[in-house]
Amino acid sequence: MIPAAFDYEVAESTDHAVQLLGEHGDDAKLLAGGHSLLPLMKLRLARPSVLIDIGGLSDLAYIKDAGDHVEIGALTRMCDIAASDLLRRHCGLIAEAAGQVGDPQVRHRATIGGSLAHGDPASDPPVALLTVDAELVVRGPGGERTVPASGFFTNFFETALGPQDLLTSVRVPKLAAGTGWSYQKFHRRAIDWAIVGVAALVERDDGTVKRAAVGLTNMATTPLRSAGVESALAGRPASAEAFAEAAAHAPEGTNPPSDTNASAEYRTALSSILVRRALEAAVA
Amino acid sequence: MRQISVTVNGTRREADVEPRQLLVYFLRETLGLTGTNVGCDTSTCGSCTVLLDGQSVKSCTMLAVQADGHEVTTIEAMATNGELHPIQRAFHEHHGLQCGYCTPGMIMAADSLIREAAGPLSEAEVRIGLEGNLCRCTGYQNIVQAVMAASQEMQGGVKARAGKGGGS
Ligand SMILES: Cc1cc2nc3c(=O)[nH]c(=O)nc-3n(C[C@H](O)[C@H](O)[C@H](O)COP(=O)(O)OP(=O)(O)OC[C@H]3O[C@@H](n4cnc5c(N)ncnc54)[C@H](O)[C@@H]3O)c2cc1C
Ligand code: FES
Ligand code: FES
Numbered sequence: 001m002i003p004a005a006f007d008y009e010v011a012e013s014t015d016h017a018v019q020l021l022g023e024h025g026d027d028a029k030l031l032a033g034g035h036s037l038l039p040l041m042k043l044r045l046a047r048p049s050v051l052i053d054i055g056g057l058s059d060l061a062y063i064k065d066a067g068d069h070v071e072i073g074a075l076t077r078m079c080d081i082a083a084s085d086l087l088r089r090h091c092g093l094i095a096e097a098a099g100q101v102g103d104p105q106v107r108h109r110a111t112i113g114g115s116l117a118h119g120d121p122a123s124d125p126p127v128a129l130l131t132v133d134a135e136l137v138v139r140g141p142g143g144e145r146t147v148p149a150s151g152f153f154t155n156f157f158e159t160a161l162g163p164q165d166l167l168t169s170v171r172v173p174k175l176a177a178g179t180g181w182s183y184q185k186f187h188r189r190a191i192d193w194a195i196v197g198v199a200a201l202v203e204r205d206d207g208t209v210k211r212a213a214v215g216l217t218n219m220a221t222t223p224l225r226s227a228g229v230e231s232a233l234a235g236r237p238a239s240a241e242a243f244a245e246a247a248a249h250a251p252e253g254t255n256p257p258s259d260t261n262a263s264a265e266y267r268t269a270l271s272s273i274l275v276r277r278a279l280e281a282a283v284a
Numbered sequence: 285m286r287q288i289s290v291t292v293n294g295t296r297r298e299a300d301v302e303p304r305q306l307l308v309y310f311l312r313e314t315l316g317l318t319g320t321n322v323g324c325d326t327s328t329c330g331s332c333t334v335l336l337d338g339q340s341v342k343s344c345t346m347l348a349v350q351a352d353g354h355e356v357t358t359i360e361a362m363a364t365n366g367e368l369h370p371i372q373r374a375f376h377e378h379h380g381l382q383c384g385y386c387t388p389g390m391i392m393a394a395d396s397l398i399r400e401a402a403g404p405l406s407e408a409e410v411r412i413g414l415e416g417n418l419c420r421c422t423g424y425q426n427i428v429q430a431v432m433a434a435s436q437e438m439q440g441g442v443k444a445r446a447g448k449g450g451g452s
Contacts, residue, residue: 001325001326002304002305004304005303007303031347031350034347038347039326042306042325051303102416103415104397104400105333105340105342105393106327106342108336108339108341109341109342109346190412
């Protein structure tokens, strides 16, 4: 399988990438790790006439401590995120979700910016970032702006990015000390996407849930937060019983797909089970 | 056409390529290095695995132009002066192949996995670490044993050293 022909440009800097996007407009696509875009191009499901390669922008590949948050450059690869001590210390959920992507070869190429911009509701890192209330930094024709993860995913493979926007970094808030987390990914074959995935954060005050955040992978056309589960938990004891009760709210507001991997009904049942497991693992 | 310069198995290779040419076809057809196989062509099987700057990647899911300025290592460079690489020797000794189609990819993936690890790999680490490589023949058991043996040989001294300084 060979992609359709295209013109190839190499961005020498972030500014140059934005400029090239301006010149080529809607016909151009950014190429980062290529692990979403190239498979689509090989199947001819995507046929951009120009590829702008941003893979060499090493100044966008970093993970750094920025005070109350950790900042991850858009070109940072999954293998580096999964192995980051800084992230493991302050927001282990993100490192864990990145380590669940595909296989080692995929993680050596896939970038966090590409994973977000692709907007696939079955992907793992977007849900983790939504669950921790990350903020995304975007460079566009009008300069720089920030978009909360909660406003970024607009529809199936659609995001708040315009055709001339470049995602430059992600800001991950540091978790309050003692916040437990878990990412539960359910799939049948080793390197597959999640049939359903659940990200959970549980912040406790003595034995009581002060705040819980729960995100769902592959349960709608976008990554989702589960408001039903979150509000059912607030102020409740962090007990197995309370978790099981809250988990029953997992299907609320979802619209899961039916496909060859699982029916919508199967996903609905699975979501409650995985939410309960994720909550229990988060406080274990 | 675009001119690229890629260091392949230690030798700088310059070529004019079509931007849409995949790295695996650059290796196989432009350079004649047919040791790297194409199994699925859909990023699933890992038989096309090569090293890019020392790390395993699936060369069916990369453009040759993306390798411009980088180093690529293929199975052809593993044996030196007629001596098998420790991973190749371990596959031979542990009977880690039958038809051999998956083997170049397995060996390149294993090399990256072994060098990234802090010490000798456990069976579970090998199985998870090779999840991107499929084999239709062996049932994996002997591949896992071969990679564990090679990891012991290549990294056997590492854990003891790391233990002292507490380094990673
Ligand atoms: C075999 C295989 C298994 C996989 N398994 C999983 C899995 O289990 N879980 C999972 O979550 N993902 C999985 N993936 C997807 C993988 O994580 C993707 O590579 C990643 O989602 C995209 O990152 P990329 O850098 O490769 O992006 P690319 O493919 O280069 O780009 C993807 C899209 O984002 C755009 N883009 C890229 N960077 C930017 C930027 N900085 N700003 C704006 N737009 C940008 C591109 O134009 C393109 O539209 C798998 C992929 C493969 C091939
Ligand atoms: S041929 Fe590349 S992964 Fe199968
Ligand atoms: S030995 Fe035949 S595919 Fe692995």
